[in-house]
Amino acid sequence: MAIAVGIDVGSVAAKAACIQDGKVLATACMANQARYEETVRQITEKLMDQLDLTSKNEVFTVACGYGRDMAQANGGTVNEIIANVKGVLYQSNGERSPRLIVNIGGQDIKVIFLDEDGGIDHFVFNDKCAAGTGRFFETLARILHLDVGELSEKEHAEESSIKITSTCVVFAENEIINLLARGFESEAIITAFNRAVAERIRDIAGGRNIPKSVVVDGGVALNRSFIRNVSDVFGRDIRILPQPQRTTAIGAAWAAWERMNEKIS
Amino acid sequence: MAQSQNTSGAQRTIHNTISRSAISDSLEPFVSAISRIHADALSEDYALVFCLQTFDELFMAAGLPTFRLCSGDKEIGNATQGMLPVLCCPVVRSSLGLLEKRRELFEKAKMILVPTTCDWKVKMADYLSDFSTLHLVELPHCHGKERSQRRWQAEVRILVDKIENCMGRKIQTTDLLKAIKDSRRAQTMSEQLETVRKSGKISHAEYLLVSGAYFMMDAVQWSNAVSGVLDAVKDRPPGSMPTVGIFLAGAPCIFPNFKVPEIIETCGASIVGDELCNASRQFWDITVIDEANRGNLIDSIANRYYQSCICPSFTPNQDRLSRIAVKMQATEAQGIIYHVLKGCHLYDFERFKAEAFFRNNKIPFLHIETDDGLEDMSSLQTRIEAFVESTRGRKIKWQ
Numbered sequence: 088m089a090i091a092v093g094i095d096v097g098s099v100a101a102k103a104a105c106i107q108d109g110k111v112l113a114t115a116c117m118a119n120q121a122r123y124e125e126t127v128r129q130i131t132e133k134l135m136d137q138l139d140l141t142s143k144n145e146v147f148t149v150a151c152g153y154g155r156d157m158a159q160a161n162g163g164t165v166n167e168i169i170a171n172v173k174g175v176l177y178q179s180n181g182e183r184s185p186r187l188i189v190n191i192g193g194q195d196i197k198v199i200f201l202d203e204d205g206g207i208d209h210f211v212f213n214d215k216c217a218a219g220t221g222r223f224f225e226t227l228a229r230i231l232h233l234d235v236g237e238l239s240e241k242e243h244a245e246e247s248s249i250k251i252t253s254t255c256v257v258f259a260e261n262e263i264i265n266l267l268a269r270g271f272e273s274e275a276i277i278t279a280f281n282r283a284v285a286e287r288i289r290d291i292a293g294g295r296n297i298p299k300s301v302v303v304d305g306g307v308a309l310n311r312s313f314i315r316n317v318s319d320v321f322g323r324d325i326r327i328l329p330q331p332q333r334t335t336a337i338g339a340a341w342a343a344w345e346r347m348n349e350k351i352s
Numbered sequence: 353m354a355q356s357q358n359t360s361g362a363q364r365t366i367h368n369t370i371s372r373s374a375i376s377d378s379l380e381p382f383v384s385a386i387s388r389i390h391a392d393a394l395s396e397d398y399a400l401v402f403c404l405q406t407f408d409e410l411f412m413a414a415g416l417p418t419f420r421l422c423s424g425d426k427e428i429g430n431a432t433q434g435m436l437p438v439l440c441c442p443v444v445r446s447s448l449g450l451l452e453k454r455r456e457l458f459e460k461a462k463m464i465l466v467p468t469t470c471d472w473k474v475k476m477a478d479y480l481s482d483f484s485t486l487h488l489v490e491l492p493h494c495h496g497k498e499r500s501q502r503r504w505q506a507e508v509r510i511l512v513d514k515i516e517n518c519m520g521r522k523i524q525t526t527d528l529l530k531a532i533k534d535s536r537r538a539q540t541m542s543e544q545l546e547t548v549r550k551s552g553k554i555s556h557a558e559y560l561l562v563s564g565a566y567f568m569m570d571a572v573q574w575s576n577a578v579s580g581v582l583d584a585v586k587d588r589p590p591g592s593m594p595t596v597g598i599f600l601a602g603a604p605c606i607f608p609n610f611k612v613p614e615i616i617e618t619c620g621a622s623i624v625g626d627e628l629c630n631a632s633r634q635f636w637d638i639t640v641i642d643e644a645n646r647g648n649l650i651d652s653i654a655n656r657y658y659q660s661c662i663c664p665s666f667t668p669n670q671d672r673l674s675r676i677a678v679k680m681q682a683t684e685a686q687g688i689i690y691h692v693l694k695g696c697h698l699y700d701f702e703r704f705k706a707e708a709f710f711r712n713n714k715i716p717f718l719h720i721e722t723d724d725g726l727e728d729m730s731s732l733q734t735r736i737e738a739f740v741e742s743t744r745g746r747k748i749k750w751q
Contacts, residue, residue, distance in 0.1 A: 153730060168738035195731065207742035209717065213737055 089145040090138070091347050093339025094130060095167065096154030099193030099198035099221055101126045102336035103134040105345045113137040123157035147350075148265055153333060161249060165209045165342040168210060174338025175302050176205045178328045181199035185326065186298035189288060190318070190335070191307035193221040198292045211291055217252050219253040219284040221306050224313075226256050229297055230263045231273045236311075242312035249275055271309065277312070285316040297321045306332040361427045362387070365608035369557045374661070379558065381577040382565035386607060389419065389457070389568065397462050399518075402447065402476075404629050405467035405489060406570060407511065407659045409535050409639060410650075413527035414515045416462060421566035422630060427736070428453055435479075441472040441695045443606060443648030448479055449668040458483055462518050465511070467491050468696055470665045487514050491658075495666040508654035528649040529570075532639045538571040541578040542635035548582065550683055551590040556600075556613045556623035562629045564607040596740045599625040599685035601676055602703065603693035604630035610733070611722040612691050619737040621746075625683030627676050628691075629663065636675075637661065648690065664698040672702065673743050674711045680715075681750050682702045687716035687743040689736070692724040713751060716743045742747035 091106045096119070104114045115133040115336035121124045126258055127150075140146075151167040158164075165173075171190050179185065188199040194217050199210040217223055228235045249271060254261060261281070266276050290295070301323045303314060308331035318325045366383055388394065399411060401418045411418045416629045423429075423446035431452035432445055451458055458464060458480065466477040467489045480486045488509050492500035516522055542563070549559045562581060566574050598621045604659040605628060606610050613623055626632050642648055660673040680688060686711055692700045703719050710717040716741040722728055 154719055166737045166741060167734055207738065209711070210735070210738065211719075212731070 088143075089347055090113060090140070091162075091340050091343035092131070092134065092148040093165075093170065093172065093336045093341065093343055094127060094148060094150045094152075094155075094160065095336040095339055096123060096126060096130075096158060097193050097335075099225075100194075100332070101130040101154070102333045103130045104333055104336040105134055105138060106337075106340040108346065111337060114330055114336065115151040116332060121203045126154065126249055127158045128327070147343050147347040149339045149346065151339045152196065154279055156330075158343040158344075162343045162346050165339050168199060168207070170338035170342060171197065171335045172199060172201065172205070172338065173205060174334035174336070175328065177337055177341045178325075178334065179302075184302060185300040185302040187301045189292070189301065189303045190286075191220060191303065191305040193306075196220055196288060196291060197226035198288070199300065204302075210295070212242075213320050214290055216253070217256045218259075219287045221249070223254065223256050223259065223284065224266060224307060224310065225265065226260055227277065228262060230267075230287060231276065235272070239310045239312055241274050242281065242315075249279035252281050254280070254283050254287050274329050279318040281310075281313045282320070283348040284313065285320040288317065289320050292321075297323055300326070301327045302328065304328055304331040308332070359479075361425050362608040365557075365610050368563070368614070369561050369610070371500065372555070373558055374556070375558070375581060375584040378580040379561060379576075381580070382569075383572070385565045385568040385573075386561065388455070389421070389423075394419075394457070396501065399463040399515075400458065400461045401465045402473060403467050403469045404634060405465075405491065405662060407653065407657065408514055408538075409528065409531040409653045409656075410508075410512060410523065412531035412534060413523045414521075414568060415517045415520055415527075416515065417570055418465075419457075421450055421457075422567070422604070422606055423447055423448060423450060424431065424604070424606035424724050425449065426609065429724070430482075439695050440691050441605065442609075443696075444472040445695075446606075446724070447751045448476060450641065451479065452737055459632075461485055463487055463514065465694070466490065469663060470696075471621065472696075477625075481613040485518075487511065491665070493666055494574075495668060500654075504658045505651050505654045508657075509650060512650055513529070520744065523646075525644065525649065527547070528646065528653070532641065532649070532653070534571040535580040536638060537575045538566070538578075539635045539638055541575045542632065544582055545578055546644070548585050550597075550624045552595070552622055553585040553588045553590060554581070556617055556626075557610050558605065559623075560610055560613060560631055563634070564632060567607075567630075567669050568710060576585045596621040596687065596744050597683065598622065598740070598743075599624065599676075599680040599683055599686040599688045600626040600628060600691065601688055602628075602691035603681075603696050603699040604628045605691065606630045611724070611729065612720065612722065614687075615729065615733050615736050616689065616740075619733065619740045620708075621736075625679055625687050627662070627679060630681075633648045633662075643708060661663070667704070673706060674705075677713075677750075681748075686746050686748060687718065689739070691718045692719065694721055715748055716746060 093104045095102045100118050102116045107114045147164050148160040149162040149164045150160040151170045170254045177186050184205040186201050190197040196213045200208040202208045214298045301326050308327050383602035398417045401420050424445050425446045429445035433451040463484045468474050468491050492503045494500050548554050600623050637656050637660045639652050662675050690703050690706050
């Protein structure tokens with residue numbers, strides 16, 4: 088039986104998903120290797136290892152993300168914004184579709200507004216700047232000698248007295264070192280940065296008129312303390328999908344599934 | 353004509369455009385004109401001009417050719433390293449790069465004309481103040497006021513005196529009438545060129561090459577060469593691929609920086625119209641003749657470059673959006689891409705109003721901000737591709 092595979096080769100990590108009979112069978116995720124070809128080979132292997140495939144299974148692959156052309160996918164490529172929306176809508180199956188998707192990737196932030204039918208109304212990106220992206224949180228964790236995953240647990244219960252002046256990765260590094268030198272605790276610094284980044288994303292989204300139904304995805308969505316800040320700043324409940332960093336790969340797999348069925352019919 | 357060694361950006365753009373063109377022979381006069389700026393020497397007398405206020409009719413009437421030195425050449429702009437702020441208008445950076453690399457172009461010019469269109473151009477003029485041939489035309493930025501109009505006309509009369517002193521003869525009424533006629537013909541040719549672009553018979557890169565060459569050609573040469581392009585595409589079938597029609601607005605995409613239009617067209621869209629001051633907008637406004645006497649003709653020419661101009665440097669500037677909307681409606685575009693050059697604050701300011709205006713009218717709108725570097729090609733492509741895909745099949749209902 089044919090299976091549909093989606094590979095999202097992002098700027099920091101590669102993600103893959105597999106769909107059969109319209110259902111997600113397996114997903115995989117790994118950090119990028121120095122060469123995109125090697126990343127694609129390894130992520131595909133990681134995904135396939137989870138499946139009980141025979142040589143009779145036809146594999147139909149669609150790729151997206153920065154390294155999509157390196158994947159040489161037999162089903163072609165799909166735009167990552169479109170794949171992101173498809174992945175979110177697929178996982179919202181049976182529920183009301185969201186009206187706003189905030190995707191925080193390794194080095195960009197996409198804010199996608201949807202119409203009531205799940206079509207793209209418009210979208211906004213951050214421009215040539217890694218402020219508030221996955222890369223930014225990696226920098227924060229590195230300077231504080233933490234694992235990125237630990238950022239989720241470290242936060243002050245009360246509002247931080249620190250006012251962050253810049254979420255630029257380069258300036259933030261100086262600012263964090265300066266705050267540490269002035270004796271501030273890591274928790275207070277993380278709390279302040281979570282707030283500053285959430286406010287920046289609200290500004291990218293246009294500040295006002297945030298729709299009621301919001302999904303945040305991308306790896307940063309796993310950072311619970313940050314998401315609490317986004318919810319607070321947006322004044323909205325935030326929905327996090329089960330595997331937020333793999334949403335776009337699932338969308339690419341869905342695109343592969345659709346194309347495969349078009350080909351058959 | 354001999355090329356300097358530093359024209360690789362220009363050569364690449366010319367090569368990309370010509371190699372994909374089925375009408376490359378008819379594009380040759382434009383390639384030749386556009387390459388002149390890199391030529392080793394220009395033998396004839398000429399004036400250097402900037403921005404849209406080029407006063408073609410006055411210079412043509414005086415018999416002094418002009419070269420418009422607004423440029424999008426990053427490699428040439430790199431020659432200004434350490435001279436300019438990091439966040440500088442890329443067009444001014446490239447123009448001043450020419451000063452560094454081709455100083456003799458400025459030295460040999462009989463006149464260097466800089467309109468005070470924006471702060472960047474004013475500061476650019478500072479760098480040119482060593483040249484005794486520099487002449488500033490002060491642009492009154494408060495649009496729509498009678499006193500501004502009078503000040504502008506006075507500025508243009510001073511310019512006429514300057515040109516006459518420079519050429520050692522008076523500009524005659526008959527010269528002005530002929531120049532206005534020649535300039536109008538170029539505008540008519542431009543309209544015909546836009547029609548073939550809208551039908552998909554020429555690509556936007558071809559269109560930009562042709563319209564950009566107007567910087568380096570006089571109206572008669574240019575009109576004759578455009579006539580050759582129109583002949584070459586006469587029997588060509590309209591673009592057959594189903595594409596999404598895009599209207600390109602905002603900051604100019606000046607030769608050789610065709611990055612944004614090229615990405616748009618590789619994403620399955622066609623640019624069916626634009627309002628760029630280096631492309632179609634240089635031909636929008638015509639000289640309206642009231643009375644055919646010398647003073648009146650000079651005022652009419654002055655008005656052409658001021659009254660209806662929608663440069664974002666003006667205030668109030670309500671006409672800007674309504675004129676763009678009218679032009680866009682005529683092209684039947686399905687969406688608008690608003691281009692901001694990083695460092696050009698005026699187009700950046702205007703884009704918020706543009707975004708609100710087009711979104712309120714349910715017109716698909718994408719804002720992109722970039723410069724003439726190539727490092728953001730991939731992320732621009734992602735956005736433009738998603739915009740084109742989400743716009744496909746939509747039909748705008750104009751109110």
